[in-house]
Amino acid sequence: MDKKIFQLHADVCKALGNPLRIEVINLLENKELCFTDLLEITGGLKSNLSQHLSVMTKKGILKVRREGQCNYYSLASLKVAQACRLMREVLIENLKNQKELLEKL
Template sequence: MDKKKFELQAEACKALAHPLRMEVLHLLKEREYCFAEIIEVTGGLKSNLSQHLKVMTKKGMLKVRRDGQCSHFSLSSSKVSQACELMREVLIENLQEQQKLFNKVKS
């Protein structure tokens, strides 16, 4: 088995492992945003947001287009958003299952 593909996959998952990054990906599923717009919507700090965007761009999650003084960010593929949505669904299912168990114990 080629372990390199699992290493690359793990690196891609690490690029998603921050709440602000997930928020940005959720935001960008609708349309391209300028850096200043992302700051305004997320309330992130300029330097902090810049680092997060850099990581996601380097790992291939985002594309960047420069237009004058503004950098515009978009998803590199709609599959990035689909992957995040699938993980959100798994999380919801797990929480629902935990709630069922809690209700059984509580009764």
């Protein structure tokens, strides 16, 4: 396999390397939301959220469409949400295993 694909994969993973970005992906899993709705739900700063959305849009993770005064964001592919969900499942399994190990001690 061409090593370029691994670099592109790493770039997308870097774009997901922030809790707010993962929260946004979770929020957009089955719907699109206006920027102001995302801002209200996440409770972040306008400039900060805008920057995160811009990065994810440039990396092809999100799509954006303008309607009236609002930019509506949605996932470019539901597979992004599925990948995040799988990673959460791995995390939860690891936490359960650590808890069991601690209980045995």
